[in-house]
Amino acid sequence: MKILAIEGSGPVAGCALWENGTLTAEYSVQYKKKHSQSLVPMLKEMQEMVDLDLSSIDFIAVTKGPGSFTGLRIGAATVKGLGLALEKPVLPVPTVDSLACNLYGTDRVICPLMDARRQQVYTGIYENRDGLRVLRPQCVTAFTEIAEELNRLGREVIFLGDGAPVNEGAMRELMRVPYLIAPAHLSRQRAASTAVRAAQIYAEQGEAALVTADDFRPEYLRIPQAERERGDKRNYQVFVE
Amino acid sequence: MTEEKKDITILAIESSCDETAASVVVNGREVLSNVISSQIDIHTLYGGVVPEIASRKHTERINQVVRKGLSEAGKTLKDMDAIAVTYGPGLVGPLLIGVSEAKALSFATGIPLIGVHHIEGHISANYIADKELEPPFACLVVSGGHTHLVLVKDYGEYEILGRTQDDAAGEAFDKVAREIGLGYPGGPKIDKVSKEGNPAAIDFPRGKVTGSRYDFSFSGMKSSVLNYLNTCKMKNIQISVPDVAASFQQAVVDVLVSHAMWAVEEFHLTKFALAGGVASNTALRAAMEAACEERGVAFYCPPPVLCTDNAAMIGSAAYYEYIRGVRSGLDLNAKPGLRLGEK
Numbered sequence: 001m002k003i004l005a006i007e008g009s010g011p012v013a014g015c016a017l018w019e020n021g022t023l024t025a026e027y028s029v030q031y032k033k034k035h036s037q038s039l040v041p042m043l044k045e046m047q048e049m050v051d052l053d054l055s056s057i058d059f060i061a062v063t064k065g066p067g068s069f070t071g072l073r074i075g076a077a078t079v080k081g082l083g084l085a086l087e088k089p090v091l092p093v094p095t096v097d098s099l100a101c102n103l104y105g106t107d108r109v110i111c112p113l114m115d116a117r118r119q120q121v122y123t124g125i126y127e128n129r130d131g132l133r134v135l136r137p138q139c140v141t142a143f144t145e146i147a148e149e150l151n152r153l154g155r156e157v158i159f160l161g162d163g164a165p166v167n168e169g170a171m172r173e174l175m176r177v178p179y180l181i182a183p184a185h186l187s188r189q190r191a192a193s194t195a196v197r198a199a200q201i202y203a204e205q206g207e208a209a210l211v212t213a214d215d216f217r218p219e220y221l222r223i224p225q226a227e228r229e230r231g232d233k234r235n236y237q238v239f240v241e
Numbered sequence: 242m243t244e245e246k247k248d249i250t251i252l253a254i255e256s257s258c259d260e261t262a263a264s265v266v267v268n269g270r271e272v273l274s275n276v277i278s279s280q281i282d283i284h285t286l287y288g289g290v291v292p293e294i295a296s297r298k299h300t301e302r303i304n305q306v307v308r309k310g311l312s313e314a315g316k317t318l319k320d321m322d323a324i325a326v327t328y329g330p331g332l333v334g335p336l337l338i339g340v341s342e343a344k345a346l347s348f349a350t351g352i353p354l355i356g357v358h359h360i361e362g363h364i365s366a367n368y369i370a371d372k373e374l375e376p377p378f379a380c381l382v383v384s385g386g387h388t389h390l391v392l393v394k395d396y397g398e399y400e401i402l403g404r405t406q407d408d409a410a411g412e413a414f415d416k417v418a419r420e421i422g423l424g425y426p427g428g429p430k431i432d433k434v435s436k437e438g439n440p441a442a443i444d445f446p447r448g449k450v451t452g453s454r455y456d457f458s459f460s461g462m463k464s465s466v467l468n469y470l471n472t473c474k475m476k477n478i479q480i481s482v483p484d485v486a487a488s489f490q491q492a493v494v495d496v497l498v499s500h501a502m503w504a505v506e507e508f509h510l511t512k513f514a515l516a517g518g519v520a521s522n523t524a525l526r527a528a529m530e531a532a533c534e535e536r537g538v539a540f541y542c543p544p545p546v547l548c549t550d551n552a553a554m555i556g557s558a559a560y561y562e563y564i565r566g567v568r569s570g571l572d573l574n575a576k577p578g579l580r581l582g583e584k
Binding site: 084 | 287303304305308318334337343345570571574575
């Protein structure tokens, strides 16, 4: 099985190719260039480097959100274009779950933090000792609230993600359980983690995990400001709390 | 030995504002499909286009629109010689959807990519509407986002004579329409109600830009309407909505027509074209046509379906880029402030 994975939900633009348990290629860039400039050229370079026949992939894995609204859409539109041209389905992976998959084989709980601005984080609580377990599904909330929950759990924690440095002060103040902050190579969205997570989901759910490229849409976890101000809750997707 | 000239078939995508559109165009002039998915019902709730909502809707619809564009043309991606996409000017979020989709299609198929300027697209709508039209001519592009008076010297060769210094003409229509309670979108509503009003009822000023003969300014004209409304309110004078609408529309039309005709005269042009969403305004069309006729100048104006944002016009503009050898890289980015002639 071959999985092409694409990442654009946060500060990293990335792509990866996973083939039957081997990570054939991964290309990851966190630079001032916009995803809109870098993502497709990166795909092209990776394809040429590993002589990838695009028609041989089984599906395209992508972080479906949450994340930067614009980044999610650049990823989504890229995936949609690829899916349309190649007639391949999409396996959407929750962004925070993918981040949690950066870590493995630990008894600590994993708490990815993505900076969601407005004093909030996209976050969740996970275990990944020998397989990902979701203790709290991804959501958008204040760091103070997730810190309280971690304190209640009473287990040692590893934080990661671009929201970790932003909340370091709050961690020192609020955390009553021991915690670590993951170093740079484990701390950002990685297309390789998305590919691995997608392979796990596919192994568990099979075809049911796939959507068509046409039907795929990002999950923002937040409604547009204009809708919020209008008090229009029709499209509001509620995710825990 | 003569080789039969091969037809050039282009898939074009447009998503610069609130219309998701795809079209297949042959040789820049023959439209095989022209699919437009409008979001106007949603944005009407907010009294104007909300970029974040527009971006989300484009993302949801883009594949369906592209698929429909191909199927209505009876074509598949394999039949395409190029994939064209609007990359500016426009709203950055919406632009990025079309650009990302087009780049992915181009990467996955190996079909060349051509980034197209939105205004060049509007101008090129005239090539579709009139198969015989060729440069040089002058074109006035008027829409909710743009007011440009352009000298089209050759295919792909433009000189901007004048542009708005503040509001676009369509934007001014929207704002005035809101003030007199007509709602969004203002252009068509003002056009309609003006037919029952007296265009000479109120003498609104004709906006000028000092030192720049061809440039436009509509914000002062809009303000004078607001002042008029306030004065009437304070003096308890009942206003006539049709009269206000018709008088404001007349002021805008007068400015647009006079600037256009200065250009026709200065550059000794024999052809003049309208383009953009506001080109559908019946008063503007009629006045411009009459002014052209008076001067023995041929008048061109695309039908409304080619005046609104659409992808067929992008496919037409892309054809002339294609035959000049223009190709875009996979690093093509959306440029919300893209200027005409800039690459």
